[in-house]
Amino acid sequence: MSSLVTKVRLKQIEQLIENGKRLDDRGLLDTREIKIEQGIIEKAEGSARVLLGKTEVLVGVKVETGEPFPDTPDDGVMTVNAELVPLASPNFEPGPPDENSIELARVVDRGIRESHAVDTEKLCIESGKKVFVVFVDVYVLNHDGNLIDASAIAAMAALMNTKMPNYEIKDGDLKIKQGYTPLPMKSHPITVTIGKINNHLIVDPWLEEEAVMDSRITFASNEAGNICAIQKGGNSYFTPQQILEASKIALDKAVELRKKLNW
Amino acid sequence: MNEKSEKLIDKKGIRGDGRKADELRPLKLQVGVLSNADGSAYIEHGKNKILAAAFGPREMHPKHLAQPDRMVLRCRYHMAPFSVQERKSPAPSRREVELSKVIKEALEPALFLELYPRTGVDVFVEVLQADGGTRCAAITAAALAIADAGVPMRDLVVACAAGKVDDTVVLDLYDAEDKLGLADVPVAYMPSLNAVTLLQMDGILKPNEFEKALNMAMEGCKKIYEIQKEALKTKYMVVKEVDE
Numbered sequence: 298m299s300s301l302v303t304k305v306r307l308k309q310i311e312q313l314i315e316n317g318k319r320l321d322d323r324g325l326l327d328t329r330e331i332k333i334e335q336g337i338i339e340k341a342e343g344s345a346r347v348l349l350g351k352t353e354v355l356v357g358v359k360v361e362t363g364e365p366f367p368d369t370p371d372d373g374v375m376t377v378n379a380e381l382v383p384l385a386s387p388n389f390e391p392g393p394p395d396e397n398s399i400e401l402a403r404v405v406d407r408g409i410r411e412s413h414a415v416d417t418e419k420l421c422i423e424s425g426k427k428v429f430v431v432f433v434d435v436y437v438l439n440h441d442g443n444l445i446d447a448s449a450i451a452a453m454a455a456l457m458n459t460k461m462p463n464y465e466i467k468d469g470d471l472k473i474k475q476g477y478t479p480l481p482m483k484s485h486p487i488t489v490t491i492g493k494i495n496n497h498l499i500v501d502p503w504l505e506e507e508a509v510m511d512s513r514i515t516f517a518s519n520e521a522g523n524i525c526a527i528q529k530g531g532n533s534y535f536t537p538q539q540i541l542e543a544s545k546i547a548l549d550k551a552v553e554l555r556k557k558l559n560w
Numbered sequence: 561m562n563e564k565s566e567k568l569i570d571k572k573g574i575r576g577d578g579r580k581a582d583e584l585r586p587l588k589l590q591v592g593v594l595s596n597a598d599g600s601a602y603i604e605h606g607k608n609k610i611l612a613a614a615f616g617p618r619e620m621h622p623k624h625l626a627q628p629d630r631m632v633l634r635c636r637y638h639m640a641p642f643s644v645q646e647r648k649s650p651a652p653s654r655r656e657v658e659l660s661k662v663i664k665e666a667l668e669p670a671l672f673l674e675l676y677p678r679t680g681v682d683v684f685v686e687v688l689q690a691d692g693g694t695r696c697a698a699i700t701a702a703a704l705a706i707a708d709a710g711v712p713m714r715d716l717v718v719a720c721a722a723g724k725v726d727d728t729v730v731l732d733l734y735d736a737e738d739k740l741g742l743a744d745v746p747v748a749y750m751p752s753l754n755a756v757t758l759l760q761m762d763g764i765l766k767p768n769e770f771e772k773a774l775n776m777a778m779e780g781c782k783k784i785y786e787i788q789k790e791a792l793k794t795k796y797m798v799v800k801e802v803d804e
Contacts, residue, residue, distance in 0.1 A: 399654050400662075402654070403655075525765075527760055
């Protein structure tokens with residue numbers, strides 16, 4: 298997913314980080330500014346636009362009815378899909394989702410699913426037959442690095458903004474009534490990604506740092522400070538000590554963000 | 561993950577398949593099992609049965625994917641339709657696409673990519689039977705296949721999962737524990753370099769439980785590493801006997 302970064306720039310980023318500095322004047326453990334706007338797509342049941350620095354992600358939530366999975370007849374269904382829209386980066390191409398967008402969708406999905414953020418038990422209409430299906434569609438509009446965190450925050454913000462149609466069952470048929478209720482939620486996971494450049498850990502890498510970083514590791518954590526999803530990416534490694542250090546940084550950062558976002 | 565699961569570990573701390581918390585499933589590794597591949601390996605890890613084959617370093621196809629300054633590693637993780645209880649469609653699922661990517665990223669740190677510019681190595685993993693922990697068993701076999709192909713490596717990559725079942729942190733989850741347990745932490749590791757090349761987690765773990773699971777998984781990796789090295793040596797010992 299890297300863009301063209303000249304070797305000169307690469308050296309500069311590496312040297313700055315050795316001295317504890319970054320190209321955009323942030324400290325190694327600072328996140329970029331986060332701006333959230335909710336409910337901007339009226340036709341979607343929920344939506345949110347998140348700006349993480351210049352990275353911009355729009356998430357729309359559609360709620361439909363469908364069948365539950367056979368192994369969970371009493372649970373509603375939540376799915377996450379991600380589109381790396383070609384207008385977001387010169388490196389994104391139209392076509393079916395590639396491994397990067399599938400990984401992005403699955404990491405965002407894992408954070409929400411494993412923390413039981415959406416209370417799927419309350420989305421059951423008729424056991425084994427009819428449930429609400431919540432489609433979370435992540436739309437990357439501008440790629441300036443750390444799509445995972447921006448998408449995870451946007452997906453959560455959109456879910457928190459989602460309104461479910463009121464309904465009643467008449468003669469076995471579902472009838473939509475007037476009015477809406479908020480989507481039932483149990484938890485609010487926060488996702489923090491840490492990059493590794495020359496054995497230095499940095500929080501919230503942006504595009505040019507992503508191009509030179511060795512690896513990244515993502516932690517999603519819930520209100521209780523427990524870890525609910527992890528994903529390592531990139532073609533290098535972490536030592537066990539670096540992983541534990543990264544997990545501490547990510548959990549602390551999540552507490553800080555939780556306070557800031559009031560989640 | 562189901563919270564209302566029945567107890568998977570009995571009062572004596574014995575798991576559903578008779579193992580202790582920190583015990584691995586039986587493991588069998590074989591190197592050089594396919595004659596057309598440059599390198600190959602077969603693993604039986606519990607009821608998992610997985611074949612891995614490596615081709616290359618060879619010219620890239622299509623050619624425009626070749627990199628002027630390094631080798632390109634490509635991986636395909638694929639499950640046979642009959643490998644699981646309900647038939648799996650042979651078309652690659654989103655899960656398989658993601659696993660192919662993380663397996664590739666788990667193996668790449670072991671290779672000297674910069675020494676083989678403009679070439680490609682293809683690794684194909686076929687899961688013939690799945691019983692929990694296939695991505696880990698796949699990595700263990702794929703690393704052997706690459707080594708068998710004669711591609712220089714910094715170290716073998718070996719993988720093993722740990723997780724949380726009931727209230728206990730356990731090693732090497734099998735299918736039922738994977739589905740009904742509370743957390744799963746697959747880890748790939750290069751023991752000689754003390755480097756973790758794959759780490760994922762789903763479920764919920766306290767930070768101290770995560771640390772315990774990570775350490776337990778790495779200990780499991782070290783045990784499998786010995787079996788892995790033995791399997792690689794065994795192939796060439798057999799060749800020597802025939803020569804005499």
